[in-house]
Amino acid sequence: MTLDPPTILALTIALAAAAALYLAIEWHSVRESSLLFWASGFATIGVGSTLALLRINGFLMIGIWLANGMLVSAHVLFLLGVARFTQVKLSRAWLLMLVVWFGMLALPADLPWSKAMLGVQSLLVALPTLRASYLLRPHGSSLSIGAVQLRYVLRFHGGFYVVKALSVLIPGALIDLASFKGEIIQISLVEGAMAIMLIALSMTGSERHRREQQIARLAARDPLTALYNRRALELRAPRLLAKVSSTQPGALLLIDIDNFKLVNDLYGHTAGDRLLIGLSELIRSATPQGALSARLGGDEFVILLVNTSTQQIIELGSHLREQFQQRAAQAFTTPAPVTLSIGANLFDQPPASLAAVIELGDTALYETKRGGRDSLQLVDRTGAGGLR
Secondary structure, X not given: OOOOHHXXXXXXXXXXXXXXXXXXXXXXXXXXXXXXXXHHHHHXXXXXXXXHHHHHOOOOOXXXXXXXXHHHHHHXXXXXXXXXXXXXXXXXXXXXXXXXXXXXXXXXXXXXXXXXXXXXXXXXXXXXHHHHHHHXXXXXXXXXXXXXXXXXXXXXXXXXXXXXXXXXXXOOOOOXXXXXXXXXXXXXXXXXHHHHHHHHHHHHHHHHHHHHHHHHHHHHEOOOOOOEOHXXXXXHHHHHHOOOOOXXXXXXEEEEEEOHHHHHHHHOHHHHHHHHHHHHHHHHHHOOXXXXXXXXXXXXXXXXXXXXXXXXXXXXXXXXXHHHHHHHHHHOXXXXXXXEEEEEEEEOOOOOOHHHXXXXXXXXXXXXXXXXXXXXXXXXXXXXXXXX
């Protein structure tokens, strides 16, 4: 099978159709809009290539500029997909490219106009392709391997079309787009088929990596409060605890809601969930950068700090207790006040394990509960030592 224009166009149609179908199936599963734009782009390439193939086989009523205009449309769709993938808002001016191109469809397809139109079309393909490559650039090392590959494939593909646009200025260059003749057209068709395959693979890998990251994030979060769950805390705590020293004391605050059962019994579990979410929001806004906060389960929460002090712990605990009691009192009327009990430990040596320091916090929390609740019990295990 020789790689003549009809054969290359047939391969292009097959590749584009396969890419469009696969990305459409992926979109149907995960509803990521970037996949829908990319699938639409490949479908557009498939339709345009089909129109071009029909023209080669004698169906001259199909204008060659329409088929090439669909190539421009496809690359605009690729750009829109990359914009959604990188969460960048594009100017609507990019859509004017389609208006400009389709406004030129009335021009004749003879040889002089063929060269001029090929140059214009090549630039209109290059611009959104290079812009899409640029949109991927600022994300740097946060990109997956697939996204990095996509960036460079788009850059090469866009650069190729810039060279293709400039080639029409070469004296004596044989470019007959209407009949798909000339070396430049032949090279372009081969490059296009290869680019479709590489771009499709890179897009699929990029989106799959994004999905795996999302699944990993969801697995590490408590589904109700969006704080870390216990397993995620256990994975992240050792690195934080290893930083503890005499100059950078660490602390653990174990937080429990007093009379939480009253809210569930009187107002229902949905109200209790709202209270838990409210506390998680307070914890998230009050904890300093670099701290770890998690929901251990039920109405029990934990905050892990490094480079802190007795005064900072007391201020943090007091702030949480005051803000929470105010919120709870405004939202619910209960026979006994809904408050917070906090057991805290301050230490200047890395503990044997997270479980060990949680056990110490649990002891301090028990003392808080036994002392009447709605208070903070701090055990200072640094050189200063003491109970507050």
